[in-house]
Amino acid sequence: MDRIKNHPVLGESPVGKLVSFTYDGKTLQGYEGEPIAAALRVNGVMIHRYTAKRHEPRGVFCAIGRCTDCVMVVDGQPNVRTCITPLREGMKVQTQDGVKPLDAE
Amino acid sequence: MKVIKKELIVAGAGPAGLSAAIEAAKSGVKATVFDENAAPGGQLFKQIHKFFGSKEHKAKIRGFRIGQQLLEEAKKAGVEVVLNAAVIGLYPEKEVLVQQGDEVVHYKGDAVLVATGAAENMVNFRGWTLPGVIGAGAAQTMMNLHHIKPGNRVFMLGTGNVGLVVAFQLMQAGCEVVALADAAPRVGGYGVHAAKVARTGVPFYLSHTIKEVEGRDCVTGVTIAQVDPQFHFIPGTEKHFDVDTVCVAVGLSPMAQLLKMDGVEMDTSSGGFVPKCDESGATSIPGIYAAGDVAGIEEASSAMIEGRMSGAAIAEYLGYLDHEARAARERELDASLESLRQGMFAPKNRGKKIEKTEEGIAVSENLLTHGYVADDEISRFPGFRKQVGIHPVIECTQNIPCNPCQDACRKGCISIGDQITSLPISVEGSECINCGMCVASCSGQAIFLVEEDTEPGYGEVTIPYEFLPLPQKDDRGFGLSRSGVPICEAEITNVRSSAAFDGTRLVTMKVPMEFIDRARFYKKA
Amino acid sequence: MLDIEEKLKEIGPYVPEEDDDLLVCRCEEVTKGEIRKALHEGITTIEELRRLLRCGMGLCQGQTCGTLTRRLVAKELRIRPADVTLATARTPMRPLDMGIAGNDRGAGEDLAKGGLR
DSSP states (O other): OOOOEETTTTEOOOOOEEEEEEEEEEEEETTTTBBHHHHHTTTEEEEEEOTTTTTOEEOSSSSSSSOOEEEEEEEEEEEEETEEEEEEEOOEOEEETTTTTOOOO | OOEEEEEEEEESSSSSHHHHHHHOOOOOOOOEOOOOOSSSSSTTGGGSSSSSSOOTTTTSBBBHHHHHHHHHHHTTOOOOOOSSSEEEEEEEETEEEEEEETTEEEEEEEEEEEEEOOOOOOOOOOOOSTTTTEEEHHHHHIISSSOSSOOOOEEEEOOOOOHHHHHHHHTTTTOEEEEESSSSSOOOOOHHHHHHHEEEEEEEEEEEEEEEOOOOOSOOEEEEBBOTTTTBTTTOOOEOOEEEEEEEOOOOEEEHHHHHTTTTTOTTSSSSEEEEOOTTTTOTTEEEOOGGGGSOOHHHHHHHHHHHHHHHHHHHTTTOOHHHHHHHHHHHHHHHHHHHSTTSGGGGGGGOOOOOOOSOBBBBHHHHHHHSSSSTTGGGGGOOOOOSSOEEEEOOOOOOOOOOOHOOOOOOOOESSTTSSSSOEOOTTTTOOOOHHHHHHOOOOOOHHHEEEETTTEEEEEEEEEESSSOOOOOOEEEOOTSSOOEEEEEEEEEEEOGGGOEEEEEEEEGGGGTTTTTTTEEEE | OOHHHHHHHHHHHHHOTTTTTTTETTTEEEEEEEEHHHHTTTOOSHHHHHHOOOOOTTTTTTTHHHHHHHHHHHHHHSOOOOGSOOOOOSSSSOOOOOOHHHSSSTTHHHHHHOOOO
């Protein structure tokens, strides 16, 4: 999804400092300090994890840290709520499969 | 130190919590507010629409500006706001456990106020866990805080005020809203909120709900169907929309777990789960209070007053305010709160079907079932008037507690009177000077300036406009009906913006005279 | 408290419904059918459901499904949602890393220094 560049009430959106992070090994960019989930959505990433039992895709649902559906493996740590965790340069973000990274065997 | 002592501990830095802390601090109480988020203000900073009410309720001011005002006031009053601090436990001895960073800290308050707000309700239709199905609050967070579009094509489930307001905000963010649906047979929120969505051409499906959200990895479409009065699907009534996002706004529930943990008596009589408390929010445990949505779902405006009442009560409880001073303050706040609890949408009227306005006028049935007042219904309301020369037409047809339009007009063209819920009257014989203040002041965007016969066969309609791109003078396009259908050619003759309008633009369009009472929105050709 | 035997007679045996496979608890992936079945086996409170099926016991701790579960239990047991016996509310109210829970500035401070003696 796109960033809102100009808003009829809020005016021009602030332009953040671009930082690089990896998502399942691919290098992506986002604004420093914005939620990881926001940076992912701008890059078209909708699936944050697959569930343990049914192996179903999940993504952002509540966006305020309540529902925990958007958790991913961030810098090796699973169950990180990406909707409220600020993006930093060099972060390693991985799709979570159950409680492991998707690409781990 | 094992336990940190505080005078007043507030859980939640939203409108209720901040207001309580400010009010108590003004009497000398040292107030500390904990909030789990990185920024204070609760949901206020996501509210970009103008609020309802009267001047004392900060009506016609946008929610996020009210949030800024509250934060400044809190700072001035010396309120301590601690962020990234989740209250994870509350005990009857007024012991409060707070997670701060990587540790758990024990606090003890002389008084504790729980102002944890509400959580969104959900419905579990087929496909409700797919990425792309989001809560209405999530949509607001993404677009109004983080400046990203929640989706490109969005379907909204729910026509309460949250659903209506968020649908409008989605369009302001540049998303396409394909439809709104509600399992209930009537629109749940304010008619004016519905009408401003409907006139852009978004269809409303009442007595409809989601049958299935489709998609393998994420949402690709939604199928809705009509339901009977028992909420069972009626076969053959399915409608499909290609969407990438489904937004769910089906109500809120108080987040009262902290109070429950604490052991205060709960009230389940209304089917909800709220603490038993008095007007000031005092619970069954002395010194423990509740204010805002956690004590019963209402608007943010009410939450702020409730917070102030709790703040005054706490100041008395802690010995900073004598009983008389507190009682006087409470009377003042109570009057203000009561005025917000009047009208068709008052808590006491919840679930009731109202047939007539306070003035005895039959309500617009079309507004309740389709989201807009029908052309043949509008003339029975006192805001509608025909007159030679420019004049306001106020399409506000439900008794809601709101009166900024009356204050906005210095010429006395609009009258509501003392009763804040009365329908605004477009005053016969008054002289409108085309200042546009009423149009911009109406939080429901329900006021239009109409001037007939500006040239032979044509007249002009001025509409409030809060979308991009902004129409330009001399643009040509279509006048849209109240239901958003193009009905006539229209030419833009004026576009006004002003600091006093606070982001609302006034767009004037020239339309053929026979459409002057029907054209209520503009779309570029 | 409900009389379980009376209630079971009243609500009759479990009859599968077309949408029993719908999830109620998103975190622990517990379905409507699993919950309905449990209710027809004599479970009557949210607390029991949580222990038996783990619904509402996942990361979000029932923040999302709490109201849904309550409504489902009420419908199935033919009682008002307000009369459903809820689970005990306990610390922590928010998902918390066990390491943080252990890093308690209360008694934990002394324990961390020397441990129990």
